[in-house]
Amino acid sequence: MPEPALPPPSPPRPVRLLSLYMVFFWVGLFSFGGGLVAWLHREVVQVRGWMTDEDFFSGYALSQVVPGVNSTNMSVYIGQRLWGALGALVALLGLLSGPFVVVIGAAVTYQWLSGISGFQAAMAGIAAAAMGLLLRLAISAAQTALRRWSSWLAMLATFIAVGVLQWPLLPVVAVIAPLSVWAAWPRKAADA
Secondary structure (H helix, E strand, O other), rough: OOOOOOOOOOOOOOOOHHHHHHHHHHHHHHHOOOOHHHHHHHHHHHOOOOHHHHHHHHHHHHHHHHOOOOHHHHHHHHHHHHHHHHHHHHHHHHHHHHHHHHHHHHHHHHHHHHOOOOOOHHHHHHHHHHHHHHHHHHHHHHHHHHHOOOHHHHHHHHHHHHHHHHOOHHHHHHHHHHHHHHOOOOOOOOOO
């Protein structure tokens, strides 16, 4: 007796807009300093199965070549693939609304704290400490980097060109950087 045919698989349930918003909200809220696209891949492809690797990486390649920030480009792409224009809008709003609320909250908190006596003095002390740390870092970097006459010459030429003569930084660096690299390039005794 032949076995009964199985019914065709049901199409995948559509992604709810609230779920789409919440994924992008949490990714946007808790991602600092990069790695956002990897997190999106984990959430959208591996955890929820909303897209295939092929679809995701096609969008990633596209987000690299179109103008804009990769993470916002990816959110628009993913949202559009899942829900069309409305999904693109929801994903983008989800990505940006968390950080927006945090920044507004930080501004309100700073405004409130600035009314407390001594707060401005504490902030000035923190700024002075940060400047001291930067100065110490600069001194340490200078001690290791300026062991050769070519390094001193490049630094002095850049200081004079930009600091004294007020020439634009980019052309000055475009000229001095290759000369500095050439001067610092290790050579054999026969090449020197």
